Amino acid sequence: MRIYSTSDLHVDFEPNSRWVRNLSLSDFTDDALIVAGDISDNLQQLEQTLFELQKRFSLVFFVPGNHDLWVRRKECPNSLAKFELVTNLCRQTGIEIKPQRIGSGSEAVWVVPLLSWYVQPREGKDSLFLHKPGEDPTNRMWSDQYFVTWPQKNINRWFLDRNEQEIRNLPAGQPVISFSHFLPRQELIFHKYPPVFDPELIKKYDRNPAFNFSRVAGSTLLDEQLRSIGSSLHIYGHQHRNRDRIIEGVRYISHGLGYPNEREQELTGSGPYALKLIFEPGSELHENQRKRA
Numbered sequence: 484m485r486i487y488s489t490s491d492l493h494v495d496f497e498p499n500s501r502w503v504r505n506l507s508l509s510d511f512t513d514d515a516l517i518v519a520g521d522i523s524d525n526l527q528q529l530e531q532t533l534f535e536l537q538k539r540f541s542l543v544f545f546v547p548g549n550h551d552l553w554v555r556r557k558e559c560p561n562s563l564a565k566f567e568l569v570t571n572l573c574r575q576t577g578i579e580i581k582p583q584r585i586g587s588g589s590e591a592v593w594v595v596p597l598l599s600w601y602v603q604p605r606e607g608k609d610s611l612f613l614h615k616p617g618e619d620p621t622n623r624m625w626s627d628q629y630f631v632t633w634p635q636k637n638i639n640r641w642f643l644d645r646n647e648q649e650i651r652n653l654p655a656g657q658p659v660i661s662f663s664h665f666l667p668r669q670e671l672i673f674h675k676y677p678p679v680f681d682p683e684l685i686k687k688y689d690r691n692p693a694f695n696f697s698r699v700a701g702s703t704l705l706d707e708q709l710r711s712i713g714s715s716l717h718i719y720g721h722q723h724r725n726r727d728r729i730i731e732g733v734r735y736i737s738h739g740l741g742y743p744n745e746r747e748q749e750l751t752g753s754g755p756y757a758l759k760l761i762f763e764p765g766s767e768l769h770e771n772q773r774k775r776a
C-alpha cells in the first residue's frame with residue numbers, strides 16, 4: 484500500500500472541490516491518503532469530501548484543522564463540540580482518526596494522527612512565535628478570532644493529552660509516519676531560517692505585512708510528541724506554504740492544496756497541484772527509525 488498526502492483542501496472554493504472530484508477513481512484504490520486538516524467548516528461539504536476520497540482510496544486518514552472547527556452556523560455551542568461532531572462523523576463513516584498499522588512484516592508502517600492546536604505567545608513557552616517588524620499584535624485579520632471559541636484554556640495540551648492515550652501502546656521498533664494540521668517547529672514557518680525581515684521584500688511579497696503567522700502556527704510540544712514515538716516522517720498543513728525538509732533526523736512535509744489565488748501566485752509550488760507520494764513499500768523512511776528499533 485502506497486501512502487499519499489495532502490491538506491488544506493478548502494473545498495468551499497469551487498476549483499478546489501473540482502480538484503477533489505477530478506481525482507482518479509482507479510489509480511489509488513490500494514493506497515492510503517493522509518489529509519492533514521482544513522477541508523471545510525461546512526459539515527455537509529466536509530462529509531461529502533471525505534466520502535469522495537473514500538471512493539478513491541483504500542484508507543483515508545484525517546485530523547481536523549482550524550477551519551474544520553469554525554462555528555459559523557450555530558451548529559455547535561463551541562469548537563470543542565464541533566470537534567466531537569467531526570470526529571464522530573469520521574468514526575461513523577470509517578475515516579481513520581487513530582493510529583493504524585499499514586502493511587505487514589518488514590514493510591509495515593504505523594500512521595499516527597496527532598491532534599493539536601496553536602499556542603499564542605501569551606499562552607505558553609511552546610508557542611512558535613517570532614516577532615515580525617510592523618506586525619499587528621491583535622491579529623484582528625485572523626478569522627479564528629471570530630469563529631473559534633473554547634470552553635477551556637490550554638486546548639493544545641488537551642489535544643496532546645488525548646494523543647497520549649492513543650500512542651502509549653504503540654509497539655517499538657516499527658516505522659512511524661505521523662501527521663498533524665499545525666506546525667511542530669518554528670523553522671518550518673520560514674522560507675529561510677533564521678528569517679530575514681527585509682522591508683523591501685515584505686513590501687514586494689508579503690500580502691499581509693501586519694499579519695504574523697507565527698502567532699497562530701503551532702507548538703513545540705507537538706514536535707516533542709512526534710519524536711517521542713520515533714516518527715521519522717511528519718506531515719503537516721495549515722500554512723499553505725509547501726515544504727519538504729529534514730531537521731534533526733525527522734523529515735517534515737507540508738503539501739497542501741491551499742487557496743486558488745495562492746496557486747495562481749505559485750505560493751504553494753509551481754505547476755499543477757498533485758498528491759504527494761510519501762511512502763511506498765520497500766522505500767526507506769529515515770534514520771530516526773533505526774534509532775527507534
Ligand SMILES: [Fe+2]
Pocket residue numbers: 491493521548550721722723
Ligand atoms: Fe488551511
